[in-house]
Amino acid sequence: MTRKRLLAAIAATASAAGLFGAVVTAEAAAPSLTATFAQSSAWDSGYGGKYTLTNAGDANSTQWTIEFDLPEGTAIATSWSSVLTRSGQHYKVTxxxxNGTIKPGATASFGFNTTGLxxxxxxxxxxxxxxxxVPTITTPPSPTSASTSPTTTTSVPSGDVVDVGTAAELQAALAAAIPxxxxxxxxxTYRGSFVATKPGTADAPITVTGPSTAILINDGPSGEAPSCPAPTAGWDSGYGFWLYGAPYWHLQGFTVQEAKKGIVADNSHHTVIEGVRVHRIDEEAVHFRRSSADSVIRDSTISHTGLVQAGYGEGVYLGSANSNWACHGNSGGVDxxxxxxxxxxxIGPYVAAEGIDVKEGTEGGVIRGNTFDGQGISGQNSADSWIDVKGFGYVIEGNxxxxxxxxxxxxxxxxxNPATTPSFPNGCGNVWRDNKSDLGGVGQYAIKITSTSKCSERPNVVYASNTVSRAVNGLTNVPVTP
Incomplete structure (x- = not known):
């Protein structure tokens, strides 16, 4: 019996007993939590799991504890967004x-990876x-008179610094952003679709900043997608944070997780991403595309990508494959x-595709001082290296x-060296120096140059300052430059 029906039955009983002066009081507000489990990914020896908690009650839930058992031969190897303890095969997760507070109608989640299936x-x-x-029926000490709840709106923020604390406030602030x-x-936790379309300027960029405990989550995608990605009424891209036609934005400090893609910059040159954390992403973590040139990502942490499409779970994705230039190329057809x-x-661990994928048609970038943890790379869609360079004229040093x-x-x-039209020296003219590589006794070369003949006019250069350990074959397959 539902709570409403039970209250109606109580009222009817009171009436029948002649208690016409009695007041049937409304039940006290209370949380009501449920939890559902889903596999986010699976492999031969384990899987990624996720529990989603939903509050179907009418009051905040301020804390939660989930307990469950796993069969012999299966154990949780890593977990996130929770505190986990284990006794034999029994797990207790708080x-x-x-993410302890769950508002009415809202959700929270945590995840884990296992050994065993x-x-x-x-x-x-x-x-x-x-x-x-079955919900518990409780009554407060005295009734309150009914009143009509006022309609709430989120005002358009103003000022040089706008403080936000809810998803609606953040969405309003993005819509009203000015240089x-x-x-x-x-x-x-900020749950929703966060899209920036207002440009900053070189002298007055627009900044979004917050602590790592400011967490953006997008449960999309939903609705009917356009033929090429663009902000469209009724469609949620599923991206954690999307810059679209929004140059000169600085994103600092916060976390993006549980999204289709993490941070996407489309036609948004001079984007700066600094000190962010991007993890637990279905596809790629950070993507600069549609000629988002002269941008920077620095001092950031990326892990656990490709949870749904492993071969498309890059850490940082520069440009677009030529097969996607019809959508993402806006400079003579090239991204x-x-x-x-x-x-x-x-970058890593469990970045399922390349740590950095440098696409054809791009040039002149710098990849410096990064740390790559290759554990968990999937091998799907030829994803089997820290960096795959199909662009031209990159400097890769000190990694x-x-x-x-x-x-x-x-x-x-x-x-x-993918062939493209118009012709471009894809995969040529790049320089490696001062990189340290530990291939774990598995990798063939620290630096594998696929073709020298295709780059005869603009050769790739591997300097002797690069070092390698535990390689099957050695430092590189081409002559080393002193």
């Missing part, structure tokens, strides 16, 4: 500091079955996301790369 059983949330149960403004995120700098980032199993690993750095 909320992290940032057994699925959880016997799930409870706060002691009740995860699928929900020179800073949008400052409070700690907390000229040129002169992008990737500096001092930590440190390691690989340990599990994963599929061929070489540390690779070049490829």
């Amino acid at each position: 909320n992290a500091a940032f 057994g699925l959880p059983t016997g799930c409870t949330v706060n002691g009740s079955p995860c699928g929900g149960g 020179g403004r800073t949008i400052r995120l409070a700690a907390g 000229r996301s040129d002169r992008i700098q990737v500096l001092n980032n930590h 440190t790369g390691t690989f340990v199993s599990p994963g599929t690993f061929a070489n540390g750095y690779e070049t490829h």
